Amino acid sequence: MAMRQTPLTCSGHTRPVVDxxxxxxxxxxxxxISACKDGKPMLRQGDTGDWIGTFLGHKGAVWGAxxxxxxxxxxxxxxxxxxxxxxxxxxxxxxxxxxxxxxKTVDFTQDSNYLLTGGQDKLLRIYDLNKxxxxxxxxxxxxxxxxxxxxxxxxxxxxxxxxxxxRLWDHATMTEVKSVNFNMSVSSMEYIPEGEVLVxxxxxxxxxxxxxxxxxxxxxxxxATINSASLHPEKEFLVAGGEDFKLYKYDYNSxxxxxxxxxHFGPIHCVRFSPDGELYASGSEDGTLRLWQTVVGxxxxxxxxxxxxxxxxxxxxxxxxxxxxxEEELEEITSENSDxxxxxxPEVKA
Amino acid sequence: xxxxxTIPVPVPVLRLPRGPDGxxxxxxxxxxxxxxxxxxxxxxxxxxxxxxxxxxxxxxxxRERYLRSLLAMVGHPVSFTLHEGVHVTAQFGATxxxxxxxxxxxxxxxxxxxxxxxxxxxxxxxxxxxx
Numbered sequence: 001m002a003m004r005q006t007p008l009t010c011s012g013h014t015r016p017v018v019d020x021x022x023x024x025x026x027x028x029x030x031x032x033i034s035a036c037k038d039g040k041p042m043l044r045q046g047d048t049g050d051w052i053g054t055f056l057g058h059k060g061a062v063w064g065a066x067x068x069x070x071x072x073x074x075x076x077x078x079x080x081x082x083x084x085x086x087x088x089x090x091x092x093x094x095x096x097x098x099x100x101x102x103x104k105t106v107d108f109t110q111d112s113n114y115l116l117t118g119g120q121d122k123l124l125r126i127y128d129l130n131k132x133x134x135x136x137x138x139x140x141x142x143x144x145x146x147x148x149x150x151x152x153x154x155x156x157x158x159x160x161x162x163x164x165x166x167r168l169w170d171h172a173t174m175t176e177v178k179s180v181n182f183n184m185s186v187s188s189m190e191y192i193p194e195g196e197v198l199v200x201x202x203x204x205x206x207x208x209x210x211x212x213x214x215x216x217x218x219x220x221x222x223x224a225t226i227n228s229a230s231l232h233p234e235k236e237f238l239v240a241g242g243e244d245f246k247l248y249k250y251d252y253n254s255x256x257x258x259x260x261x262x263x264h265f266g267p268i269h270c271v272r273f274s275p276d277g278e279l280y281a282s283g284s285e286d287g288t289l290r291l292w293q294t295v296v297g298x299x300x301x302x303x304x305x306x307x308x309x310x311x312x313x314x315x316x317x318x319x320x321x322x323x324x325x326x327e328e329e330l331e332e333i334t335s336e337n338s339d340x341x342x343x344x345x346p347e348v349k350a
Numbered sequence: 351x352x353x354x355x356t357i358p359v360p361v362p363v364l365r366l367p368r369g370p371d372g373x374x375x376x377x378x379x380x381x382x383x384x385x386x387x388x389x390x391x392x393x394x395x396x397x398x399x400x401x402x403x404x405x406x407x408x409x410x411x412x413r414e415r416y417l418r419s420l421l422a423m424v425g426h427p428v429s430f431t432l433h434e435g436v437h438v439t440a441q442f443g444a445t446x447x448x449x450x451x452x453x454x455x456x457x458x459x460x461x462x463x464x465x466x467x468x469x470x471x472x473x474x475x476x477x478x479x480x481x
């Protein structure tokens with residue numbers, strides 16, 4: 001039976017979602033944080049998209065957000081010239097790190113001891129989270145605002161991207177090791193530790209480079225300008241989204257476009273695979289996050305596979321989500337059919 | 351007759367992801383990761399919990415008592431007082447998840463006995479039964 005992808009829409013943000021990040025796999029599952037221009041980053045359960053909490057405190061648009069590996073800490077970068085570190089279990093603000101300009105990117109080391117930040121002041125900063133009052137170490141060299149900065153090679157090196165360059169720095173010596181220039185603005189960067197792969201997007205290109213040498217490995221062209229791409233943990237697929245509101249899925253080895261999905265009502269700003277590769281999340285200008293299955297039809301999270309032997313009555317239950325349907329539309333559908341198959345929601349509560 | 355091409359069926363979903371509750375910042379103290387929370391300090395608050403915890407405990411206890419009362423009612427005759435001074439009795443069956451409807455059998459109404467019936471909670475003013 002052919003199955004059609006049902007994306008799960010996570011609502012709650014009131015402005016465009018500009019960044020998202022997954023944690024590692026923890027004993028409590030994995031988690032997702034979303035950065036939004038409404039200044040209120042949200043933590044969600046990674047496999048269901050259920051909202052857990054909102055980090056309140058920033059006074060401007062949040063441009064970057066990240067979780068540490070075990071999802072006990074979160075960090076956010078905002079237009080209020082600060083980066084903040086949060087307790088991701090209680091939602092409390094732990095630290096505010098003042099900068100001289102808009103902060104765009106934050107990244108924890110594997111041991112959560114250091115935080116890397118970067119932003120419009122063109123400086124990379126490394127904060128020791130065990131000594132928050134100490135001055136951060138600064139790395140200068142970028143000639144335009146830093147869009148993304150990531151630890152790599154087991155936190156011994158740093159990758160950073162500004163408008164037209166990607167640079168590799170050595171952590172210990174704080175010096176530049178290598179840099180690559182691009183003709184077009186680099187829109188996103190993702191680092192895959194296993195295999196030391198760097199995923200870059202610029203224009204309509206999705207490019208893969210070695211994270212160690214910055215040498216190009218391969219690249220694909222998409223039908224539209226791409227804002228973000230993510231490589232599956234097992235490197236079988238990659239997903240990308242951009243200005244045409246669609247999500248594209250490619251076979252990483254052959255470069256063949258496997259699928260494209262409509263659903264978002266605005267350009268897609270960020271896409272990321274979950275740490276187990278079973279789903280990917282996309283954040284859009286339309287203010288929503290959507291979760292998409294890697295293997296369509298598989299039972300996972302909130303998606304429930306229905307076998308052909310099961311009653312057709314099972315399929316008629318009111319919980320079916322239709323792709324490209326907003327939550328409002330879904331409620332309209334269930335109320336229109338409220339006579340026979342669908343039970344109407346009772347208004348009176350005990 | 352030609353076999354029709356299969357129309358792709360959308361993958362069924364159990365429910366939609368839960369969104370923000372609209373009145374708090376979340377991070378429920380009894381959430382999945384409650385064990386990771388630091389224990390509440392004894393100093394200052396003494397052995398008392400903050401008022402919100404006390405209230406929540408009270409709510410939970412009352413809710414549990416109510417649910418147990420519903421369980422105790424199953425199979426027993428219950429008298430309902432409805433609007434307009436109407437009184438009916440019936441064998442209690444169950445309520446639904448939101449306690450919006452009461453499923454009863456052998457409902458004795460002024461116009462006869464109904465074998466199975468659904469009483470809307472909004473129509474009920476009170477009900478009583480003997481344990």
